[in-house]
Structures are given as C-alpha cells and as structure tokens.
Amino acid sequence: MPELRKDPVVNRWVIIAKERARRPGNVIDRQAAEVVDSGQSCIYCAEDKNAIYSKDGIQVIPIRDPLLTDTKEWHPKNFGLYRVIDGTGHHEVVVEAKDHVANMADLDVQQISNVLQVYTERISGLLKDSPYSYFVIYKNYGISAGSRPIAHARSHVVALPIVPLRAQEKIKGAGQYYTKHQCCVYCDLIKQEENCASRVIAQTEHFIAVIPFATRFIFEIQLYPKKHGCHFHEMDLGQTKELAGIIKTILWKIKIGLDDCAYNFIIHSAPVLRGDMDGRQESLSESYHWHIEIMPRLTRIAGFEKGTGFYICSIPPEDMAEYLNGIKL
Amino acid sequence: MSELRCDPILGQWVIVKTVDSLGPDNYKNSGQPLEHEATCQFCPGREHMTPPEVGVIARVDPKTGQQEGWQVRAVSNKFPALKIEGLLDEKRDGMYLQTDGIGAHEVVIETPAHYQNLTDLSDAEMISVLKIYKERVVDLSKDKRFKYIVVFKNYGESAGTTVEHAHSQIIALPMIPKYVQQEIDGAKKYFDTNKNCVFCDMINQEQADKSRLITQNEDFISFCPYVPRYPFESWILPLKHQSEFSEISVDEQTRLALILKETLLRIKRCLNNPSYNFYLHIAPINEARPESYHWHVEIVPKLSSVSGFEWGTGVYVVSTDPDQAASYLRNVAL
Numbered sequence: 001m002p003e004l005r006k007d008p009v010v011n012r013w014v015i016i017a018k019e020r021a022r023r024p025g026n027v028i029d030r031q032a033a034e035v036v037d038s039g040q041s042c043i044y045c046a047e048d049k050n051a052i053y054s055k056d057g058i059q060v061i062p063i064r065d066p067l068l069t070d071t072k073e074w075h076p077k078n079f080g081l082y083r084v085i086d087g088t089g090h091h092e093v094v095v096e097a098k099d100h101v102a103n104m105a106d107l108d109v110q111q112i113s114n115v116l117q118v119y120t121e122r123i124s125g126l127l128k129d130s131p132y133s134y135f136v137i138y139k140n141y142g143i144s145a146g147s148r149p150i151a152h153a154r155s156h157v158v159a160l161p162i163v164p165l166r167a168q169e170k171i172k173g174a175g176q177y178y179t180k181h182q183c184c185v186y187c188d189l190i191k192q193e194e195n196c197a198s199r200v201i202a203q204t205e206h207f208i209a210v211i212p213f214a215t216r217f218i219f220e221i222q223l224y225p226k227k228h229g230c231h232f233h234e235m236d237l238g239q240t241k242e243l244a245g246i247i248k249t250i251l252w253k254i255k256i257g258l259d260d261c262a263y264n265f266i267i268h269s270a271p272v273l274r275g276d277m278d279g280r281q282e283s284l285s286e287s288y289h290w291h292i293e294i295m296p297r298l299t300r301i302a303g304f305e306k307g308t309g310f311y312i313c314s315i316p317p318e319d320m321a322e323y324l325n326g327i328k329l
Numbered sequence: 330m331s332e333l334r335c336d337p338i339l340g341q342w343v344i345v346k347t348v349d350s351l352g353p354d355n356y357k358n359s360g361q362p363l364e365h366e367a368t369c370q371f372c373p374g375r376e377h378m379t380p381p382e383v384g385v386i387a388r389v390d391p392k393t394g395q396q397e398g399w400q401v402r403a404v405s406n407k408f409p410a411l412k413i414e415g416l417l418d419e420k421r422d423g424m425y426l427q428t429d430g431i432g433a434h435e436v437v438i439e440t441p442a443h444y445q446n447l448t449d450l451s452d453a454e455m456i457s458v459l460k461i462y463k464e465r466v467v468d469l470s471k472d473k474r475f476k477y478i479v480v481f482k483n484y485g486e487s488a489g490t491t492v493e494h495a496h497s498q499i500i501a502l503p504m505i506p507k508y509v510q511q512e513i514d515g516a517k518k519y520f521d522t523n524k525n526c527v528f529c530d531m532i533n534q535e536q537a538d539k540s541r542l543i544t545q546n547e548d549f550i551s552f553c554p555y556v557p558r559y560p561f562e563s564w565i566l567p568l569k570h571q572s573e574f575s576e577i578s579v580d581e582q583t584r585l586a587l588i589l590k591e592t593l594l595r596i597k598r599c600l601n602n603p604s605y606n607f608y609l610h611i612a613p614i615n616e617a618r619p620e621s622y623h624w625h626v627e628i629v630p631k632l633s634s635v636s637g638f639e640w641g642t643g644v645y646v647v648s649t650d651p652d653q654a655a656s657y658l659r660n661v662a663l
Contacts, residue, residue, distance in 0.1 A: 146636025304500060
C-alpha cells in the first residue's frame with residue numbers, strides 16, 4: 001500500500017509509493033551522473049586578480065555576468081498588481097581549492113573545514129558591509145544539478161534584499177510549531193530521529209544526517225546541528241572540522257553508492273532582520289534551526305510535482321537509509 | 330540587468346533577466362525522439378492491455394459522420410501512485426503524520442493515432458479531450474474521500490514522460506496540495522484586502538497592457554505571467570470569474586480546447602517542439618467553494634534546469650523577459 005506522509009515543518013504531503021519502487025541499487029538514472037569538463041583552460045585554476053577574499057588556497061571571486069547588482073539601498077515599485085525591485089543583490093563564488101578537483105567529496109576534511117570557515121567569514125563580512133537580509137550558500141555539482149561544464153569545485157554565496165518563498169514557508173511552519181509546543185520543531189525532529197534511528201545515515205557528537213520522513217526525492221538528505229541555533233554563520237568554529245567530516249562521509253556515500261551522480265547542496269539559515277524593533281528576530285532565533293540540504297539529482301520533476309508541490313517518491317526513506325548505511329567507505 | 334518581481338498571489342519573488350533576455354534559439358532543443366509503435370499499449374487493438382476503461386468518447390469518421398472505435402479513452406493507471414480501495418486512517422508517529430495512500434490515478438489517451446499529439450488534433454478531437462477531463466473530474470468528485478483532482482500532462486522525455494503515445498493523467502487526492510492551498514490562501518487574502526479577485530485583476534491588467542498577451546477569445550485569455558517561474562511559461566484563464574472548472578459550459582469547453590491547442594502550437598513552433606508540462610489548477614472538491622479562487626491552466630515548457638539556488642530558495646531565475654516571450658509566441662507563423 002502506498003503511504004501519504006506529511007512534512008512536519010512546511011506541512012507538505014508526499015506519496016511514498018513502494019509498489020512503484022525498484023530496488024535502491026537500480027534507481028540511478030545514468031543521465032544524471034555526468035560532470036562535463038569542457039577541457040578549456042579552467043578559469044578557477046588561476047589566481048583571480050579580482051578576488052574578494054583569499055585564504056587557505058580558497059578564493060572568493062565575483063560571479064561572471066552577474067544578474068544582481070550591489071546597491072546600498074533599493075526602492076520597491078508597484079507595477080499594477082505586482083511589486084518590483086531593480087535586480088539588487090550580491091553573488092560571489094567560493095573556489096574551494098587550487099587543484100582542479102570537481103567534487104567536494106574529493107577534498108580532504110581539513111580543506112572542507114576551511115571552506116566552511118570561509119562561508120561563515122563571508123556571511124559575517126557581508127552582514128557588516130551590505131544591507132541585505134537573506135544569505136544563501138549553495139553548490140551545483142554536475143550538469144543536471146545546474147552547473148556549467150567546468151569541473152572545478154566551487155560554491156555560491158548569494159545575498160538578497162528579500163526573504164524567498166521557501167524560507168518564508170519554513171519560518172512560518174517552524175513558528176507555528178513553536179507557538180503550539182514551545183519548542184523548536186527541528187530540535188524535536190532530531191530527538192525523534194535519534195531515537196528511532198531508521199532514517200539516520202550519519203551522526204557525530206554535534207551533527208546528524210537523515211533521510212526525511214516525508215522525503216520528496218530519492219536520497220534527499222538533511223543535515224542538522226544538534227545544538228539549537230538559527231544562523232549558520234554563528235556556528236561554533238571549533239566544530240567546522242566535525243561538520244566537514246560528516247559532509248565528506250555523505251558526499252562519499254553519494255559518490256560511491258549513487259554512481260557519482262549530480263547533486264545540489266544548500267545551507268538554510270534564518271534571515272537577518274535589519275532594524276528589527278518588534279522582537280521578530282528574537283522569535284526567529286527560538287523557532288528556526290539552520291540546516292544543510294543535500295539533494296542528489298536522480299529523478300525528473302514532472303507536471304504533477306510542478307503543478308502541485310505534491311511529490312511522489314518511489315522508495316521509502318527507511319530503505320534509502322539502509323542502502324546508504326550499507327555502503328562501506 | 331534584472332528585476333526582482335513578486336507575484337501578488339503567493340508572495341513569491343523571482344529574478345527576471347530584463348536586459349539581454351534569451352530568445353527561443355538560445356534554448357537547446359532537439360525535438361522529441363520517436364519510439365516504435367509496435368509494442369504501444371495505448372494503440373487501438375491493444376485495449377485489453379490497459380487496465381479497465383473509466384471513460385470513452387467515440388471516434389466520428391470525418392468523412393462519413395459514422396461512429397467508429399474510440400477517439401479518447403480514460404483508463405486506470407497500470408502503475409498507480411495511489412490505490413483506489415481503502416480508508417483514510419491517519420497514523421501518528423511522534424511528530425509525524427501519515428495515512429494510507431488512497432486516491433485515483435488515471436490516464437487519458439488523447440488520440441488513437443500513435444504519432445499524433447495534441448497540436449495535431451482537429452478542433453473537434455481537441456474538444457473531446459477537454460470533454461473527458463471534465464467528465465472525469467465530475468465523476469471523481471463524487472468520491473467523498475477525495476479533496477482535490479489534478480489534471481496534468483507531461484510531454485517529452487525531459488518533462489517526465491515515459492510513454493510516447495499522447496496522453497495526460499488525472500490524480501485524485503485525499504488532501505489539497507501545497508501550491509494549490511497557497512494559491513487559495515493568497516487569493517483569499519487579496520480578496521479580503523482589495524474586495525476583488527486577484528486573477529480577475531490580473532486579467533484586467535494584462536488586457537490593458539497587452540504586452541504579455543499571447544491570444545484570446547470570447548471566454549479565455551492566454552498570456553505570459555509577469556512573474557513567471559520558467560521561461561515562456563504561459564497561463565490560460567477564463568475571462569469570467571469562475572472557481573470551478575467542472576462548471577464550464579459546452580461553449581466554454583470548446584473555446585478552452587481551441588485556445589489551449591493554439592497556445593501549445595505556438596510554443597511548439599516557436600521553441601522547436603520542446604518538452605512541456607501543463608496542469609489545471611482547479612478548486613478543491615467536497616469542501617466549501619473558495620469564492621475568491623479562479624481556476625486556470627498553467628503551461629511550462631521545459632527549457633532550463635533548476636540549480637541549487639532555485640531549489641534552496643524558491644527564487645526562480647528566468648532568463649527570458651515574459652514581454653519578449655509573449656512577443657515571440659504572438660508573432661510565430663502558425
């Protein structure tokens with residue numbers, strides 16, 4: 001019998017259709033797994049004279065052909081029913097290593113830790129120097145994850161003047177849960193996952209990675225800090241090496257177990273509400289919990305998912321966790 | 330250069346590339362590969378290979394006017410995502426909620442001809458497809474366990490189809506999907522503030538402005554929304570305020586068939602037969618009617634892939650200004 005499962009944060013239902021499932025080892029869509037290198041001289045290998053920041057062999061450079069322009073202030077306009085802001089924002093690229101290595105999984109733990117430290121330093125820097133309220137860090141590995149055909153590991157830091165819809169949904173869901181239970185929904189989720197263990201795929205003293213109960217995609221992974229905190233950039237810098245270790249474990253399991261498939265990696269952190277007078281930032285600090293999403297791109301989104309936000313996943317998350325846990329590194 | 334645009338229904342921000350927008354030729358498309366019809370289970374003569382028929386419209390020979398075989402068939406899906414039999418028993422496990430996967434999953438075979446697609450159908454044949462959509466929605470609405478019915482189509486491999494023979498799908502669900510609920514909530518909020526339907530206001534603005542208009546007829550308008558999520562995204566709305574798709578008249582059904590076919594044909598010609606999805610956003614069933622809602626069709630050509638930015642934020646980057654997309658679609662030779 002298929003199951004309908006509800007996500008406890010954003011209240012999204014998904015269909016876990018076991019009958020449609022093939023064995024986990026067979027699900028891989030070969031088309032998803034390519035990392036194409038155009039073979040031209042790599043723009044990320046050379047030292048960039050426009051680098052914004054540089055440390056431990058990591059370069060932070062402005063994105064080429066930016067869509068968003070940095071400004072100190074912006075003025076929303078109305079266009080009939082709609083709201084419009086000139087394309088304001090900031091976009092930079094973190095080149096994760098000097099070596100021409102494609103996958104973060106192939107960097108050593110210390111280097112991944114350095115990258116995480118650079119992320120936190122960049123956000124702290126942008127917070128000081130720019131007026132934006134929302135910061136997202138993400139990476140696209142492989143063409144079908146949205147990467148250009150350059151096989152050099154890099155990630156993106158984007159700052160926006162608005163709070164995006166997905167963040168709003170999570171904030172709203174977490175806020176409602178907090179009002180009802182006087183507790184962070186993510187903290188409760190972590191406790192329940194630790195207890196039941198059937199969806200846990202990696203764990204350290206301060207971090208835990210699970211396949212979500214109401215997973216949308218095959219092998220979708222959520223990685224949480226066990227200690228409550230709403231902002232990624234405020235994480236304990238003494239723990240970046242531990243976080244790097246668990247990230248490397250997960251990325252290696254994807255590489256070996258899922259045929260080096262394309263994936264996205266996203267750090268979700270609470271917005272920074274500037275000039276906050278009404279205590280919204282404070283309640284956000286209590287109810288929101290930063291986390292990392294790692295999404296192997298193994299399935300295509302069809303009309304049903306696009307049109308409804310209702311997802312059909314053909315493997316139960318418990319079976320996915322079992323499969324990943326069976327992979328020996 | 331770009332603009333950040335916020336839609337008035339969901340409060341969704343997107344980034345639209347307004348300068349140096351990409352034209353149709355910038356999107357790589359090689360048309361659709363063809364498979365062999367020899368084994369196709371949707372072809373005439375192999376009706377026994379599909380699950381039982383739940384709806385059918387007879388084929389009328391255009392020369393003789395005689396009925397002969399079928400033109401459109403609706404059948405249960407052989408690999409259903411949800412099962413029709415059973416009860417909705419909610420189970421709670423700590424913070425998690427789940428129920429048995431009860432629902433209906435049907436396939437609409439749109440034509441008996443293996444190598445035809447919606448854009449190749451005659452007007453009368455296209456009308457039959459819309460007629461069966463409506464019949465199935467009305468019939469499935471009688472099942473009190475269901476709260477929502479999704480009518481959708483995946484065309485082409487990269488839009489998620491696995492069977493070539495022209496078909497669409499219908500899924501009946503025991504709960505209202507998230508996007509639809511957000512749209513209904515957003516429309517209600519707009520109505521409470523402005524005393525007007527947000528979709529009606531949108532139609533007025535598009536009719537006055539005309540720059541994003543694709544085509545219109547007596548009952549429907551087709552345009553590229555000002556805040557799209559995807560390049561060349563196109564919407565079809567009934568001009569009259571109407572929350573229920575199942576209440577469209579015979580004339581409206583005809584005009585919907587015509588405008589849908591024309592819009593799909595323009596997309597096909599303009600973008601070299603791209604993969605696409607379309608889906609109906611209709612009001613929930615077996616619930617109080619949401620008066621401030623306005624049903625519509627959304628058509629999304631599959632031209633670009635989403636990256637971690639879109640997945641992570643819900644802020645879509647759209648590389649073609651909808652004004653230009655509409656202009657290309659309006660001016661393509663049919």
